[in-house]
Ligand code: HEC
């Protein structure tokens with residue numbers, strides 16, 4: 001905590017809220033900008049692996065009954081509204097910036113993205129019959145070519161499926177938001193309301209206690225005062241949050257306004273609440289400014305075309 005407030009204070013000391021005459025980016029604020037995602041040495045980046053991972057992500061033939069793909073549930077990063085949305089899974093988390101969370105997934109055994117992807121491939125798709133999935137994909141010539149390009153040999157294994165899905169997911173990153181451009185020295189990138197909102201976010205409302213760093217997430221679990229919810233939930237990124245239609249892990253809120261109100265009130269009195277969550281005395285204008293600030297975290301659109309998947 002102390003370290004955190006120290007960082008905060010030093011950010012504020014360096015951050016001229018009015019004027020901002022110096023065009024050079026501020027090194028302290030730069031910590032909020034996503035620059036690179038680190039691809040681990042046991043699963044290095046290559047373009048072909050990304051391409052393969054993307055195709056697998058959309059291919060329902062990965063699932064036992066050939067009816068669900070990763071994208072059927074995790075489609076919020078896809079601009080294609082045409083993709084069918086499943087009501088029940090509306091609140092599957094967006095996988096945007098998933099590579100930026102620090103080793104906290106729901107499953108305490110999972111440390112790397114590969115671990116959680118492997119678990120997901122099992123629990124959501126192949127169930128107990130991974131051999132069947134592998135066999136099915138192996139019978140498709142187009143896939144053997146894609147695996148060959150990505151891994152150097154055409155062999156199809158569950159591990160390779162997991163590796164390529166993970167590499168693809170690491171490329172889904174929200175970048176170059178107005179906030180990032182502002183931090184990098186483009187002083188007109190934020191409106192006055194957004195600058196006020198950023199100030200409220202840090203000080204009056206203390207949202208930064210949990211939403212900090214380049215991903216606006218501490219990667220920690222917290223109780224956020226939703227009535228009836230006993231489990232703690234990991235702090236989600238706030239990047240691209242204004243593009244969402246449902247908020248919170250269970251879709252409890254249908255608007256950013258309701259969500260911000262919830263946090264401004266320190267969570268619902270009847271819900272389990274993290275001690276860090278305290279009511280902040282925010283005026284209506286403050287709340288509007290906060291929302292304007294959240295909009296400044298919208299990255300440039302992630303250009304996705306649903307790939308054509310190899311025919312059987
Ligand atoms: C039936 C819907 C469904 C399908 C299909 C599905 N997921 Fe998920 N996924 C979820 C839900 C719900 C969660 C959040 C709760 C949890 O972790 O169980 C989640 C969590 C995740 C996470 C962790 C996200 C985070 O922020 O911690 C990753 C990564 C992930 N899924 C990847 C995948 C991949 C890759 C596939 C395809 C192989 C896939 N999922 C298929 C519903 C689904």
Ligand code: HEC
Nearest residue numbers: 205207210222233234235236247248249259263264274276
């Ligand atoms: C105690 C830590 C904590 C504090 C303080 C906090 N948040 Fe959060 N925030 C969370 C967690 C954890 C979630 C996820 C809750 C869930 O999914 O049920 C969340 C979710 C959100 C969401 C919804 C994100 C989504 O993808 O659905 C928004 C918006 C948000 N917070 C904004 C704020 C604002 C604005 C403040 C300050 C007024 C704030 N938060 C203060 C921990 C915190």
